[in-house]
Amino acid sequence: MSETSFFDPKTIFDSYRTAFAPAIKVQQEGIKALDRVGRYQYAVAGDYLEWSLAQAKVALDAHTPAEYVSKQVELTTALSEKLRARAQEFVKLATDAQTGISDAVSETVTKITGEAKKKAS
Numbered sequence: 001m002s003e004t005s006f007f008d009p010k011t012i013f014d015s016y017r018t019a020f021a022p023a024i025k026v027q028q029e030g031i032k033a034l035d036r037v038g039r040y041q042y043a044v045a046g047d048y049l050e051w052s053l054a055q056a057k058v059a060l061d062a063h064t065p066a067e068y069v070s071k072q073v074e075l076t077t078a079l080s081e082k083l084r085a086r087a088q089e090f091v092k093l094a095t096d097a098q099t100g101i102s103d104a105v106s107e108t109v110t111k112i113t114g115e116a117k118k119k120a121s
Contacts, residue, residue, distance in 0.1 A: 022108035029104050033097035040093060044086050051079045 054075050062068035 022104070022111070025104045025108070026101060029097070029100040032100065033093075036093050036097070040086070040090060044083075047079065047082045047086065051075060 055072065058068060058071040058075065062071060
């Protein structure tokens with residue numbers, strides 16, 4: 001019984017870290033995407049809040065119905081331009097998130113394929 005086996009936690013943790021690294025990377029990309037979507041939604045809500053406050057101010061400040069309608073049209077046009085820009089921002093955000101996750105997955109597949117070829121040789 002000269003054979004000794006001992007517990008090496010560093011080796012175990014390194015193997016777990018290596019095994020779960022791809023999943024952690026994809027998870028980090030997903031969390032970044034969720035953070036960006038949250039910030040985006042907050043910005044859109046802010047745009048709507050500003051628009052509604054401006055609508056209320058126009059309702060109180062307008063002296064004639066014609067002035068009221070023209071100010072409403074101005075505000076609505078400005079809001080639609082902001083929302084159009086926000087929609088383009090959302091498309092860019094979705095594209096960036098998809099690219100990040102795709103890169104992480106392809107990196108993982110490449111790494112696993114390389115290791116499998118190494119072990120097969």
